Amino acid sequence: MTPALRTPAEQAAWLARNAVDSLPAGGLERKLAEAERERRPLRVKLGIDPTAPDIHLGFTVVLGKLREFQDLGHTVVLIVGDYTARVGDPSGRSATRPVLSGEQIDANAASFQAQALKVLDAERLEVRRNGEWLDMPMEELFRLVRTTTVARILERDDFAKRYAAHAPISILELLYPLLQGYDSVAVRADVELGGTDQKFNLLLGRDVQTAYGLPEQAILTMPILPGVDGERKMSKSYGNYVGVTEPPEQIYGKTLRLPDAALGEWYALLLGEPLADGANPREAKRALARALVARFHDAGAAATAEQAFDRVHVEHRPPAEMPAVALAANGDGLVHLPALLADAFGVSRSEARRSLEQGGVKLDGEALAAEPLDRPLELLDGRVLQLGKRRFARLTRV
């Protein structure tokens, strides 16, 4: 898939083709030339946060770029931020992230690594934990902290905004860019990747390296992938993400829900190719969905997922497989519908009542009247209960 790229200049251009920034100008090319001259692989660094163990599509954009480096013979250094996670990141408007336990971090890191291998080549991969070097004496910390100033840190866009908005910023947060920069020192990074939101941190890493007498890393920033809402960046906290370990039908279905306006971006960032001019959005989106399922599962799963999708949403038939829910009747042989719906779909009983009132509950495809709330068990046994358009369950007598 990688075209034959002979010279460092060609390689640099290829690597930067869908990046936002490649800094400093010519930096990547010089690194590549140096590696060739010294016959060593470049050390390409990416830091990850083990607070969330799931990798979503947005993150695979950066992973995909790392893979390109690997395909050119370079080494990827994945840094698990175990130490920083343990300290806790108080950033963000939505309160403090929980401080994770050691076991939790280990578990997350392991699952993260397994997922990353769906994109990365295990042969040219080095995984490190920043706890290896960040647990430093205060004297060392002072040395690190001296490399920058408050004004410089406050230049970072989100700090600047929050400061202007009188939102809280903890000292600890201000320290994070420096710690991340020190990671680059510790692993002697030649190149560091990140999303565009990481630009400041990546650049600061160069200053930190200089202060420690090391050559500065080149940086490459990748565009941020919009989430399935097509609006905000893909993020777990916005609930607009597609996880790489999700089942085929989920990946397929979520992809088809993507607004057309974002289709071009997904093509460019996930498939690495432009969306053909005048392409039928529906067909293009189906092709994209198949490609993504095939990438994280396999081609067979992609075909199956598409069939399952068509069956439910095009042909309006219940899915071939659906969870079974046990019916529990009271003494009169009646089943309380709100309780049944709550049990089957994890909604509250009040919510279930509302859905009933709005005609959102179907039995074998027929809308169920809101009254009465208690139905004979015989009427329900063996039938398909449906909430909304895409939640199904088969009812069975215990």
Add this chain to the structure above:
RNA sequence: GGGGGGAUGUCCGAGUGGUUAAAGGAGACGGGCUGUAAACCCGUUGGCUCUGCCUACGCAGGUUCGAAUCCUGCUCCCCCCA
């Protein structure tokens, strides 16, 4: 150290003693229309044993027939002065 401002439902944000489960918006959910796209229209959006009951406006007490609204203490945040 001193002074001032603030904490409301998933989020943002009104509300300063009584039709307030709490305006408005976003999001989400259900229905319509569709390509399960977007846009658009309608409805819903704390819980429950549901014509009622319970729980809710940072936390804990108090005043009152009645408090998100008043008082006291506490926690956290922001600003100004030093």
